[in-house]
Amino acid sequence: MDGLKFVGQRVPKKDAPLKATGDAVYIQDLKVPGMLHGKILYSKYPHARIVKIDTAKALALPGVKAVLTGADVPNNFKFGFLKDNPPLKSGKVLSTRDEIAAVAAVSLEIAEEALDLIEVEYEELPGIFDPLTAMKEGSALIHEELKSNVLKLPWKFVHGDVEAAKKESAFIAEDTFSTQWVTHCCLGTSGCVATFDASNNLTVYSNTQIPSLAQNDFLEALKTFGLKKKRVRVIQAVIGGGFGSKLDTYAYEYIAILLALKTRKPVKIVFSREEEFLATSPRQCTITKISQGCDKDGRLTFREMEMVLDNGAYTSWGATTPSVMMVPISSLYKVPNIKYTAKCVYTNNTYCQAFRGYGNPQATFAIESCLDQLAEKAGIDPHEIRRINANEPGELTPQNFKITSCGMKDCIEEVVKRLDWKGKRGKADGRGVGMASLIHVGGAARVYKSDGCGTIIKVDDNGKVDVITGSSEIGQGSDTIIAQIVAEVLGVGVDDINIINNDTDVCPWDVGAHASRTTFVAGNSALGAAEKIRDQIMEIAAKTLGEPVEALEMKDGIIFSKNDKEKNIPFGKVLRKAHYSLGGRMLVAENFYDPPNENFDQTFRGNLSVTYAYGAHGVEVEVDKETGQVKILNYIAAHDVGKAINPMLLEGQIYGGGLQGIGYALGERMIYDKGYLKNGNFLDYKMPTVRDVPPVQAVIVESDEHAGPFGAKGIGEPGLVPTAPAIANAIYDAVGVRIKDLPITPEKILKALKEKAKQNG
């Protein structure tokens, strides 16, 4: 890795000027000629029968071009992971975010006015807002035709013999932990513009994170609508935050499509902030029963977990989070015996989705909180029990994950050292330290049939490089990382690289911006394409210079012979030589990289990711016993990243993840009261702001992953995975109370302190 010029550098984000100057065209900014504005009417009740919808007055309003209801959805079309969600509901509504009518009008104001003119008569029904109630025998059914409120998704993993292990364990800790709904708080709200051409081919402008999958989804929808053999093009507007919120298609997109089809005009639907809170899908709330044991030396003997997830009224890709939860459950630390079941349960609540970490934060909260409980029982320092059980290179985990590079122990040691763990632990004086570790996929995650990404590179006569990639820039910095990789291989500048990433017409397939996979997969894809270009260039240079290819080296835009540096030729000259001669060619190369990872088998075994990311977070807190307020005094986030292609962007990911994790741990919560969202705005939903940023040290541990581009692993999600348990553990160290239900609000701490005082008193 010596002599790298761009990889490893703190290169500023390529898209920063665009965003800083306001030139970026977000979906909010996008205007398509002749465009109408769509608006959606949501259900007044969480559970009700729609007796009657009268749209006549709305339709009569001047400027209104169409009003649709569930009756206008062709052929009973439903979308979502289990195809249980019609874009406009008929008959019954199952949650307060249920879409029951939609309007297209010449202005947003008229569309909003028209919504008020739609008259809906409901017959309110009793709702079920708690998955435990919904699971009970004899409970009313959310979807009557499904005969059960428990989703038929067989989330179960068994390895070894947990019952036997329990008997042999020296210490066992068990408890129940729960987590809340939190939402992504993307600063750019969701939206799209749908438009048909004269041949009924569809273009959807969207800020989706999954252009290729969305293209397939929309194509399926068109087929159901009776439009066979059509083309679908997805163009991504600049994305103002993703975090998983845009990892699935939504009702509003199908509604825009239906309105566009009805009106023969482009139709734009963009969420207001209130709609973004109400009608996008948050992180699942979970109830987790966990039991872990160890032997007398602190070696873990088993882990047993039972989880209930509130699925809400419909099912998105997010219902597959239990599969990613299995990653830490089966493989965080060496645990010989594992038993895990999860149930996703329909309720009349909002339905849930992907969110950074995809279930891992919920699972890790339980595991790492409970591990501290176990350490206490065993009389072992929490740091020590983690060190003893830490994962190591060469391991094959119960789920058959092949652990290649693994910097977990280094991360734990960094936390211990930088936090002054030994000096600060166990004082119980209102200040305390806590830690938690993490494992996550770091080399993609094969959750779909293909986990690949394609890249096309073309180089013009002036040495400018166009990189057409399947990957999506969602703010995470993928454009910059890919540019650094290509610049490194081709020996040109990062500014010479232009990334094209937003149009399914020209961009090759990619499964989406998820699973922390973009640097790894899109990076490897771009690396391979760049190497093909470099090989072509070297071949031409070799012929020109009369030297063998092996003797050539490229640096700073010059190709020279290692034997004789006088023999050299500039990059641009080779390109023109290649092009401006008989039988010449512009250099173009394409590469598709599909990682050698595996889909799970029926038993949920398989090497899901080519490599795994590790990390440990440590935190020092001060708890105000009078107010219950928690102040973070110091925060260490140590991550095994393989190789930092851009330390600045990487630190940005860690800071951002850490802060999002702190919000999850200490304050964020969507408050639903019997199906009604009570705090769907930034005033009442307490996202940490710049004033809440604690001192965070991002510690980069490089383990040089051989399969990664220049040794890199994915690092998009890990930053928030261990945050909540690290804080919960620190609070316990500080004041002796353990909060098992996120978020850890001052109220809960005060209540726990009172109870503790009562018990002690």
Next chain:
Amino acid sequence: MDGLKFVGQRVPKKDAPLKATGDAVYIQDLKVPGMLHGKILYSKYPHARIVKIDTAKALALPGVKAVLTGADVPNNFKFGFLKDNPPLKSGKVLSTRDEIAAVAAVSLEIAEEALDLIEVEYEELPGIFDPLTAMKEGSALIHEELKSNVLKLPWKFVHGDVEAAKKESAFIAEDTFSTQWVTHCCLGTSGCVATFDASNNLTVYSNTQIPSLAQNDFLEALKTFGLKKKRVRVIQAVIGGGFGSKLDTYAYEYIAILLALKTRKPVKIVFSREEEFLATSPRQCTITKISQGCDKDGRLTFREMEMVLDNGAYTSWGATTPSVMMVPISSLYKVPNIKYTAKCVYTNNTYCQAFRGYGNPQATFAIESCLDQLAEKAGIDPHEIRRINANEPGELTPQNFKITSCGMKDCIEEVVKRLDWKGKRGKADGRGVGMASLIHVGGAARVYKSDGCGTIIKVDDNGKVDVITGSSEIGQGSDTIIAQIVAEVLGVGVDDINIINNDTDVCPWDVGAHASRTTFVAGNSALGAAEKIRDQIMEIAAKTLGEPVEALEMKDGIIFSKNDKEKNIPFGKVLRKAHYSLGGRMLVAENFYDPPNENFDQTFRGNLSVTYAYGAHGVEVEVDKETGQVKILNYIAAHDVGKAINPMLLEGQIYGGGLQGIGYALGERMIYDKGYLKNGNFLDYKMPTVRDVPPVQAVIVESDEHAGPFGAKGIGEPGLVPTAPAIANAIYDAVGVRIKDLPITPEKILKALKEKAKQNG
């Protein structure tokens, strides 16, 4: 060629729905957020010194954001083939289309108002409006620094010994012919939008025919403006007609760039119809002295031509038309001895450019008119002299053109037969028939260092095919032709093919839509890319079916074994198999096709084109001796096209070319009076309209050119090449007068008839 499914079919134009519905975004329709409108002030005089320009009042007008004059052009930047043209003129103006100031304002109306407020003080100078005067010793100089009004472009071709041949000839005809300025009359006027991003990278939206060359031109301009190492992106709006008018960059594009740079806003300049007449560049007017001889059997012995071209005040790519004129001059018919010189001469007239045929119509008018004169002298039927001297396959012409396939004789015979030549010729009763032949490049033309075109094809999981091509759809039908070729190779439908052709960021290099090269070059490029995809598909299908690749055939989207038709697999299934497996890939292929043609050497020899297109036009006219009016009774246009990939589009090219040729022959003319354009609008400039369309038979002769895609040659330009001499020859047959100066107006015929009567009387 048996069993072709799409190639050879009358497939409707792929872009027809877009254009018929009004969905096409022409440059006129394009809006870029924050866009200003630019407008140009042209010189009041054809030759004058600018004493003073006062822009203060214009700048003070509310809504005006910038006013530029020649003083604002950085570093003495000039553009054009000889870099003699500053986008805004300082010091002296040299023609009435000289740009002397430009305004950017928030609306077009304000920009126009601002132009009126610019005060210019001129000192008028005497002008030179005639190239013969300009050539004279001691004439005033248009560009003083160049020391001569004759361009230093050495257009001279000599082969054999013309002087000796003259002596040995049995018959010699010589005369002088002249042609007028005509303009392209594109229904979409020229225009662009220029915009810089925060890093000073430039995007130009334009209806250019040469995106790659324009990109280079703009990049050079930026460098001169002091903006080094920037990126330039050219995006083509839908093009409403090209015909060569957009084969070079224009002052208005650089002015838009300078205004955008000054205002930091996108600036749009779109020509009004009047500006389109005034400030785009017409076909050169020419004066040609020609002499041709034959032996007693009618075999041509020599051809000598001296040509003077009015270059106007500045020099575009169009100044190279004499090189293409050489094609017929050296190689139309078998002529053993050739001598040709051409002089391009600066005047104070409008400067000229490329126009369909690129000089060939001017040269062919002289050659084919004079050939009839020679035939008359030799007492040979004009049809017979053409048959005797016709080109043939296997010939190597004086310029070293390698004649591969050649359907010239067939074309001549078709004309004779369909026109009832023998029945109608020589009656001199007011009705007459005439004919003329043509040769043109038909397999590209290497006028630039690269004559290539790149293609990238990607195929998605649903069997939809995206073809990213360097070629430009300028109405000629290239999208449809390319789609037919790709569909034929891949066995999918034409509707499954999506052509992407308008963005230098994603489209590979192409030298431009000129020289009738797109079907041949872009077609071959797409063919090669499609074959690579097919090979990949066949390989996967072979593995899947357990059959060797050679045993497989693809038809109607199914791949089957010729040995066992039960062994088959649909196209889409192979794609998904390729993609949805470990190490899978989306199928992408790229191909660059650079034809094996040659740049001319110093003596103007070299195989300019891989193959040559031939044709013969025959026409029957009726001349009203009272009015001089010519009525076309029948028109036969027979063309050797290699292979008609789409007979309907091909006929469209022939009809369009023929009608444009008829306009050239009989009516169109830009009237310049001492440098002032007198008929710059569609009322006074007589373009044929639908009422003027005569009965045209397009006769397709297929010679199956082995180097062409599926046997095709280029056919974009030939349709208008022999039209004017065929008509002139028919008029001579009808009424015995020969008009040697285009256009052949009733006035000229009447005048000639009177003179003839006087001589006879």
